[in-house]
Amino acid sequence: MITRTQSLLDRFPEAVVFDCDGTLMDTERHWQDARTRALGAFGLTPPPGFAERAKGLHYADCGRLMAEETQKPELTADLTRALLEYFLALVADDPVTMPGAAEFVRLLSGRLPLAVASNCPLEVVEESLGRAGLRRHFEHIVVPSGTSPDADGSGAADDGPGTVRPKPWPDVYATAARLCGVPPRAALAVEDSLTGIESASRAGLQVLGVGPRPAGDDADRADLWVPTLGAPDLLAWVRDHVPGQVRAHGRD
Known part of the structure; x- marks a missing residue:
């Protein structure tokens, strides 16, 4: 209704x-999985409530947010790149x-x-x-x-x-x-x-x-x-x- x-x-x-x-x-589930995988690749975990804050963001903005919220600003470019790579692989397999x-x-x-x-x-x-x-x-x-x-x-x-x-x-x-x-x-x-x-x-x-x-x-x-x-x-x-x-x- x-x-x-x-x-x-x-x-x-x-x-x-x-x-x-x-x-x-x-x-969105692929983005969430990709965020988790990208953070995990650097030994990091998503902060509480991160999925909701990241929803709808451009992937570059999401990469910056991931780096900021894990206190790893030096990893901004690497996290952004990893995020996109993981997502592309996931969405190609399951549209x-x-x-x-x-x-x-x-x-x-x-x-x-x-x-x-x-x-x-x-x-x-x-x-x-x-x-x-x-x-x-x-x-x-x-x-x-x-x-x-x-x-x-x-x-x-x-x-x-x-x-x-x-x-x-x-x-x-x-x-x-x-x-x-x-x-x-x-x-x-x-x-x-x-x-x-x-x-x-x-x-x-x-x-x-x-x-x-x-x-x-x-x-x-x-x-x-x-x-x-x-x-x-x-x-x-x-x-x-x-x-x-x-x-x-x-x-x-």
């Missing part, structure tokens, strides 16, 4: 921009979509522009969505670029110029809306993390929160929360209010 308010469902957006990790793809995500994306596909705005490296997003059979539904993928000297250079805004900063900066969502050809307030962001919700809200998009609603007032930045993208009310909203197949699909 949809919670909190129906106001978001009173009108339909002109484009939808999805987060990837934890929203489309079930990769799994979140409950309802594939059905929701396929239902929207062809009806209006779809994009992805992620803090993950471009190669991770492309590989994950491709192996899950969802890549062809998205016209644009936007990821951070120029965010860290430790970055491998793969992050870039698809078709977009300039530096794109990671969430919680608004850049990835603002860029995605622009590439979709709509003003921010006409686009809907779909997010599972408070970091991503802050990013989308700052960019001016409407926000649909997915998954367990976090405690605290920050969760109110989402206009609506649903337990999964397969929520019957959400799917009925698309079927009842969105025109049929009016746009061509994107590429694989």
Whole structure:
């Protein structure tokens, strides 16, 4: 059942921009495993509550946080590199979509522009969505670029110029809306993390929160929360209010 308010469902957006990790793809467990493995490689353990603090962060920011919270600032670059290497290996072996995500994306596909705005490296997003059979539904993928000297250079805004900063900066969502050809307030962001919700809200998009609603007032930045993208009310909203197949699909 949809919670909190129906106001978001009173009108339909002109484009939808999805987060990837934890929203489309079930990769948060891979990040958690990769963080544990990266820390363990240096004889360190995750501090209490670290998984929640790290959720939604760009991997370079997560590497810095890992180093700071274990009082090993000199290991920032090494931890960041190890984190990404472990994650890439894990996600390549086990790309799994979140409950309802594939059905929701396929239902929207062809009806209006779809994009992805992620803090993950471009190669991770492309590989994950491709192996899950969802890549062809998205016209644009936007990821951070120029965010860290430790970055491998793969992050870039698809078709977009300039530096794109990671969430919680608004850049990835603002860029995605622009590439979709709509003003921010006409686009809907779909997010599972408070970091991503802050990013989308700052960019001016409407926000649909997915998954367990976090405690605290920050969760109110989402206009609506649903337990999964397969929520019957959400799917009925698309079927009842969105025109049929009016746009061509994107590429694989």
